[in-house]
Amino acid sequence: MLDKEGIAKRIAKEVKDGYYVNLGIGIPTLVANYIPNNIDVVLQSENGLLGMGPFPFEGEEDPDTINAGKQTITKLPGSAVFDSAMSFGMIRAKKVNLTILGAMEVSENGDIANWKIPGKMVKGMGGAMDLVASAENIIVAMQHVNKAGESKLLPNCTLPLTGIKCVKKIVTELAVLDVMPDGGFKLLERAPGVSVEEIKNATAGKLLIDGDVPEMVI
Amino acid sequence: MNKVVSGAQEAINDIKDGMTLMLGGFGLCGLPEKTILALAASGIKDLTCISNNAGVDDFGIGLLLRNRQVKKMISSYVGENAEFERQLLSGELEVELIPQGTLATRCMAAGYGMPAIFTPAGIGTEVAEGKEVRKFNGKDYLMEMAFDADFAIVKAWKGDTMGNLVYRSTARNFNPVMAMAGKVTIAEVEELVEPGELDPDHIHTPGIYVHRIFKGENYEKRVEQRTVRKR
Numbered sequence: 001m002l003d004k005e006g007i008a009k010r011i012a013k014e015v016k017d018g019y020y021v022n023l024g025i026g027i028p029t030l031v032a033n034y035i036p037n038n039i040d041v042v043l044q045s046e047n048g049l050l051g052m053g054p055f056p057f058e059g060e061e062d063p064d065t066i067n068a069g070k071q072t073i074t075k076l077p078g079s080a081v082f083d084s085a086m087s088f089g090m091i092r093a094k095k096v097n098l099t100i101l102g103a104m105e106v107s108e109n110g111d112i113a114n115w116k117i118p119g120k121m122v123k124g125m126g127g128a129m130d131l132v133a134s135a136e137n138i139i140v141a142m143q144h145v146n147k148a149g150e151s152k153l154l155p156n157c158t159l160p161l162t163g164i165k166c167v168k169k170i171v172t173e174l175a176v177l178d179v180m181p182d183g184g185f186k187l188l189e190r191a192p193g194v195s196v197e198e199i200k201n202a203t204a205g206k207l208l209i210d211g212d213v214p215e216m217v218i
Numbered sequence: 219m220n221k222v223v224s225g226a227q228e229a230i231n232d233i234k235d236g237m238t239l240m241l242g243g244f245g246l247c248g249l250p251e252k253t254i255l256a257l258a259a260s261g262i263k264d265l266t267c268i269s270n271n272a273g274v275d276d277f278g279i280g281l282l283l284r285n286r287q288v289k290k291m292i293s294s295y296v297g298e299n300a301e302f303e304r305q306l307l308s309g310e311l312e313v314e315l316i317p318q319g320t321l322a323t324r325c326m327a328a329g330y331g332m333p334a335i336f337t338p339a340g341i342g343t344e345v346a347e348g349k350e351v352r353k354f355n356g357k358d359y360l361m362e363m364a365f366d367a368d369f370a371i372v373k374a375w376k377g378d379t380m381g382n383l384v385y386r387s388t389a390r391n392f393n394p395v396m397a398m399a400g401k402v403t404i405a406e407v408e409e410l411v412e413p414g415e416l417d418p419d420h421i422h423t424p425g426i427y428v429h430r431i432f433k434g435e436n437y438e439k440r441v442e443q444r445t446v447r448k449r
Contacts, residue, residue, distance in 0.1 A: 045388070046319075047245075048391050063440070070244075072441055124294050124295035125317055125345075127317065129319075130320065161342060163341075
């Protein structure tokens with residue numbers, strides 16, 4: 001089973017040379033720490049920055065330089081700043097190659113819910129609806145089951161949707177899965193020490209298993 | 219073409235109860251903090267505020283919420299404000315949550331003189347309820363209307379007396395598109411200079427969009443999440 005860092009490490013392997021990547025809040029943010037040094041990647045922060053760098057050294061924080069999670073960050077050489085309309089313009093126009101975000105639920109046809117729990121949590125969707133509606137390559141980083149032990153990979157989402165038929169790949173503490181065009185979660189890899197049986201039990205939606213499922217290499 | 223006013227108080231002196239305001243900033247970054255303080259002290263009420271976020275409990279738009287000056291918020295993310303969440307869940311505050319890109323683009327549309335835009339954001343979700351859907355090249359898009367705001371209130375780094383503005387780093391965010399979208403636009407700046415001191419090639423918001431400008435003193439620039447790394 002993977003911890004959060006492990007999920008981030010596995011997702012980092014999906015980041016390719018030359019990509020512009022948008023990382024959501026939470027586990028997706030950690031992915032930045034594991035992108036190999038030998039590939040060239042530019043991180044987009046939807047508040048209006050390309051070329052997001054690491055956190056600043058203590059004492060060098062700039063209140064005018066933050067990421068979409070409102071954290072103080074740095075700008076790498078070659079970075080560019082722009083307004084919010086242009087930021088979502090480049091997302092809508094599919095200039096951003098990969099979007100990695102968290103989810104509360106994903107359905108077997110690729111619907112995603114991650115912004116609202118009616119009556120309980122009302123924080124808003126931020127840029128998530130824009131990202132999932134336009135991005136062609138969306139990876140979801142999430143826990144396979146919720147705190148009550150219920151599967152978050154479902155036949156249909158029960159929470160208000162963020163977007164429909166958009167998730168392509170999911171990485172959880174248990175597995176890597178593709179969402180198939182005709183529906184269903186195709187099991188690609190098992191986390192170290194996790195059996196296919198455990199993944200079956202944790203997946204409420206249709207799970208597609210084709211032959212032996214390799215253990216993931218991180 | 220001198221747009222200079224004495225300060226925030228003069229800048230807001232004709233904002234009335236029930237008006238619609240746009241406020242720049244992302245989180246607390248690039249927030250027109252001086253004008254918000256003046257609004258909080260003014261007692262103006264029943265405001266509709268269009269802003270990406272709702273501030274925190276004791277800073278930014280949170281100050282207006284605490285005073286019950288806001289009737290309706292139009293935002294994309296309000297997670298940092300407990301008082302906001304309380305007023306929302308209790309029904310005291312009317313809230314329209316919309317996608318962040320939709321918010322920015324509805325500002326842009328107003329500033330470019332376009333009545334509406336089409337975006338895929340929100341298709342198949344509750345955001346699409348009651349809105350016109352149009353199909354282009356086989357994909358569904360929502361029609362979203364340009365905003366109609368009485369005032370836009372923005373924060374820039376530098377400005378000149380003619381209202382030309384330059385922003386700094388990610389404090390730019392919604393400020394340029396909102397500056398373009400108000401019937402009246404108020405800009406507060408850290409540095410106010412004479413015409414000619416800003417390079418025309420470096421101006422982000424041309425002065426034609428700005429009606430009032432003043433220099434704010436002692437910016438607090440509060441940080442929401444101070445994150446650092448070890449040396």
